[in-house]
Amino acid sequence: MVEAAPAIWPKAAARARRCVVLTGAGISAESGLATFRGPGGWWRNHDPQTLATPQAFRKNPGLVWEWYQWRREQAKRAEPSSGHRAIVVLEDIFPEFLLITQNVDGLHQRAGSRRMVEIHGNIFREKCFDCGQSGPGCSETKSPPRCSCGGLMRPDVVWFGEALPAEALETAWRESARAEIFLAVGTSGLVQPAASLPLAAKQGGAFLVEINPEPTPLSNWADLSIRAKAGEAMAVLVDALRAQGR
Numbered sequence: 001m002v003e004a005a006p007a008i009w010p011k012a013a014a015r016a017r018r019c020v021v022l023t024g025a026g027i028s029a030e031s032g033l034a035t036f037r038g039p040g041g042w043w044r045n046h047d048p049q050t051l052a053t054p055q056a057f058r059k060n061p062g063l064v065w066e067w068y069q070w071r072r073e074q075a076k077r078a079e080p081s082s083g084h085r086a087i088v089v090l091e092d093i094f095p096e097f098l099l100i101t102q103n104v105d106g107l108h109q110r111a112g113s114r115r116m117v118e119i120h121g122n123i124f125r126e127k128c129f130d131c132g133q134s135g136p137g138c139s140e141t142k143s144p145p146r147c148s149c150g151g152l153m154r155p156d157v158v159w160f161g162e163a164l165p166a167e168a169l170e171t172a173w174r175e176s177a178r179a180e181i182f183l184a185v186g187t188s189g190l191v192q193p194a195a196s197l198p199l200a201a202k203q204g205g206a207f208l209v210e211i212n213p214e215p216t217p218l219s220n221w222a223d224l225s226i227r228a229k230a231g232e233a234m235a236v237l238v239d240a241l242r243a244q245g246r
């Protein structure tokens with residue numbers, strides 16, 4: 001339980017204008033969505049890390065598609081958490097703000113986040129496995145539909161071993177490097193290149209805050225590590241800013 005933000009936080013945030021928040025699966029854990037590595041991350045005995053690959057789709061497109069349909073259903077049923085909502089408050093407080101999310105579940109948009117980049121895509125969009133053309137999105141079909149080129153549609157997410165969307169990544173690097181405050185929330189710090197964004201921020205002089213119930217490789221670099229769930233930790237950070245009249 002965190003009762004109040006350590007004094008170092010309001011001091012660091014007092015005059016800051018530029019804030020960047022990076023989120024991982026941990027922030028959606030409180031909406032009931034499983035992380036890949038945590039408990040409940042398995043689906044019908046399949047390891048997500050072997051399903052979220054181009055090789056898996058090539059081998060068994062139906063299985064991978066079905067897994068994403070299941071994840072879409074879970075995401076649709078889930079509600080944004082207090083952590084998702086606190087990020088919207090930060091966006092209102094800081095004049096310059098960017099949310100960088102590794103999540104693909106659309107919960108940040110549903111919470112009301114506006115200035116954001118999705119560096120791992122979104123499960124509610126689809127694109128052709130062969131030509132890359134976008135589909136209508138969120139097909140309800142049981143198996144992957146066909147593109148006009150004859151290729152199979154796949155979810156528009158970044159699989160292990162694939163490149164991240166260039167424009168979103170460029171924005172993420174640029175804004176991280178100029179951030180005054182950088183919050184890493186619910187991310188294991190193991191998936192690259194996202195894991196390097198907090199370090200770019202730190203090198204650029206940002207005050208680095210980590211929120212995660214578990215220690216991560218990032219903990220060594222953080223100016224402030226809050227070992228708590230995203231929702232309660234974000235709430236105390238926001239309260240401290242409100243107490244400053246922001």
Ligand code: NAD
Pocket residue numbers: 023024025026027028029030033034035036037038102103104105106120185186187188189190191211212213214216228229230231
């Ligand atoms: P991750 O690497 O971002 O790790 C999750 C982290 O969240 C862990 O360090 C864990 O300790 C922490 N955590 C757990 N509960 C938390 C809470 N209540 N508050 C704060 N932190 C908490 O995510 P991953 O699961 O290893 O997956 C890697 C990638 O797979 C993601 O970056 C994403 O692209 C994709 N993924 C997305 C979703 C989603 O959109 N909801 C879910 C699973 C995986």
Ligand code: ZN
Pocket residue numbers: 128129130131132133147148149150151
């Ligand atoms: Zn195509």
